[in-house]
Structures are given as C-alpha cells and as structure tokens.
Amino acid sequence: MSIKFGCQGSTWMLDYDVEADMMDKMMNDVQNGGFQGLDVQVSLLGRYHDEPERLRYELETRDLQLAALTLPTAFEGGHESETERKRTDYYIDYLKHFPGAILNVPSRVGPSRDDLSRRQSEIINGANELGKRAYDKGIIASIHPISYKTSYWRTADDYKILLEGLDSRYMGYTPDVGHITFGDMDAAEIFKEYFQLIRHVHFKDASISHEWRKMGEGDIDFEGCVEVLVNRGYGGWIMVEEETPEAQLKTTETIAELGKYVEQNLVPIVRGNA
Numbered sequence: 001m002s003i004k005f006g007c008q009g010s011t012w013m014l015d016y017d018v019e020a021d022m023m024d025k026m027m028n029d030v031q032n033g034g035f036q037g038l039d040v041q042v043s044l045l046g047r048y049h050d051e052p053e054r055l056r057y058e059l060e061t062r063d064l065q066l067a068a069l070t071l072p073t074a075f076e077g078g079h080e081s082e083t084e085r086k087r088t089d090y091y092i093d094y095l096k097h098f099p100g101a102i103l104n105v106p107s108r109v110g111p112s113r114d115d116l117s118r119r120q121s122e123i124i125n126g127a128n129e130l131g132k133r134a135y136d137k138g139i140i141a142s143i144h145p146i147s148y149k150t151s152y153w154r155t156a157d158d159y160k161i162l163l164e165g166l167d168s169r170y171m172g173y174t175p176d177v178g179h180i181t182f183g184d185m186d187a188a189e190i191f192k193e194y195f196q197l198i199r200h201v202h203f204k205d206a207s208i209s210h211e212w213r214k215m216g217e218g219d220i221d222f223e224g225c226v227e228v229l230v231n232r233g234y235g236g237w238i239m240v241e242e243e244t245p246e247a248q249l250k251t252t253e254t255i256a257e258l259g260k261y262v263e264q265n266l267v268p269i270v271r272g273n274a
C-alpha cells in the first residue's frame with residue numbers, strides 16, 4: 001500500500017476539546033486541496049457524531065477516506081477513567097464503519113512536569129491497556145506525544161521512555177514532526193530509530209526556535225522524513241496540518257497551499273519520481 005496524504009483537524013480547530021459542527025467544510029476543503037482523507041478530533045464530528053454511516057457516505061461522495069479519529073486521553077492513575085473508557089469504546093465501535101482507520105491518541109499535557117516518572121509510567125500503562133482493547137476489536141491505536149513545555153513527553157529521553165515502554169503488539173506511535181522539533185529532536189532521525197512502531201504520521205512545520213511556520217518555511221526536513229518512510233516500506237497516512245495564527249482564519253486557502261506543497265515536494269518522492 002502506498003503512502004496517502006490527508007489533513008488533520010487542528011488546522012480548523014486547535015483545541016481538541018472545543019466542539020464544533022464543521023465536518024462539511026473540512027471535507028470540502030480537503031477535497032479541494034487535493035488530499036485523500038481526514039484525521040479529525042472527535043469533538044469536530046458535529047452532526048455526524050451519532051451517524052457514522054452518514055459520514056462514510058459524505059466522504060465517499062467526495063472520494064475521501066476517514067484516516068483516523070483523534071481522541072485525547074489523560075490516563076490519570078495509570079488507566080482510563082470511567083468516562084474516558086466509555087468514550088474510547090464508543091469511538092472504537094465508530095471506527096468499525098471505516099475499515100483501515102485508526103484511533104489516534106494524544107496523551108494530555110499536564111500543568112507541569114512534576115511527578116514526571118509517575119505520570120510517564122501511568123500513561124504508558126494506560127495506553128497499552130487501551131491499545132489491547134482496541135486490538136481485540138479490530139482497531140489499530142497509536143499514541144501521539146505532544147512536546148509543549150509542560151508535556152510529559154518533551155525531550156529525547158522522554159521519547160525513549162515512552163517508545164520503549166509501549167507494547168508494540170497493541171499500541172503504535174504517531175510521530176508529529178512539529179512536536180519532535182519543539183522537543184529539540186531531528187524528525188528524520190526519530191523516524192529511523194522508532195520506525196517499527198509508526199502507525200500514523202503528522203506533518204506540520206516549525207522552526208528550531210519553537211515557532212510554528214507555514215509548510216516549507218520552517219526548519220523541518222519533510223523530504224528526508226518521507227524518504228525514510230518510503231525506504232522502510234511505510235504504507236500508511238501522512239496527515240498534514242498548520243498551526244500558524246493565520247491558518248484558522250483562512251483554512252480553505254491554507255489547505256490549498258498545503259496541497260500544492262505536498263504535490264510539488266512530497267508526492268514525487270512517494271511515486272519514485274524525485
């Protein structure tokens with residue numbers, strides 16, 4: 001299976017917890033941008049929250065696919081809370097309507113890095129439990145570390161603890177090249193080191209000074225990252241997004257610009273024409 005390119009919902013809405021009914025606009029923007037699919041945080045499902053078959057129909061009419069649902073989880077105490085578990089089970093069942101779509105799981109950022117070892121152990125344990133439950137129901141789950149200042153997964157040492165602690169039978173890894181860069185790491189090298197865990201990929205541009213940039217204007221070697229994936233035989237999704245302040249004000253234009261960048265710079269590598 002060849003690599004496919006899609007868009008992640010944070011370009012339209014950065015906050016994973018803000019609920020909005022914008023799926024129709026997102027699907028239209030993604031289609032017009034030349035992408036193949038969507039990875040959307042569950043808070044943006046809107047009118048389709050209780051109607052997965054209706055969403056599947058709307059995607060198919062646009063020749064799009066649901067690549068993933070993104071579901072942030074805290075894993076306080078080493079397990080999902082009762083509320084988190086119910087939500088997870090609902091979206092695992094939801095994903096059964098979309099063969100091949102995964103459950104993308106960002107671990108929530110805490111108020112500080114206090115009790116770091118304890119929180120890291122809790123998140124790893126909870127993530128592995130969630131991954132096993134999803135696996136048993138035929139769904140692939142993949143954890144997405146976020147490298148902000150108070151994140152439990154910020155540095156190379158943090159990533160080593162997380163990625164060596166995951167049970168690779170059940171829980172994969174979603175590298176986000178922007179957050180890797182915010183953690184002062186080289187994305188292509190992370191891809192090489194932890195390739196066997198990668199189940200899903202997020203691309204957005206950033207500078208080494210920890211500022212979001214338009215794609216192609218930051219310091220991330222996207223071509224090098226794609227080359228690693230192609231050379232290692234990755235056949236999943238690369239989800240493209242932008243987190244500049246301007247992106248959410250002009251999402252249609254932003255997605256179109258991202259589509260042009262991908263078509264000109266990354267698709268040729270996937271096709272072997274670079």
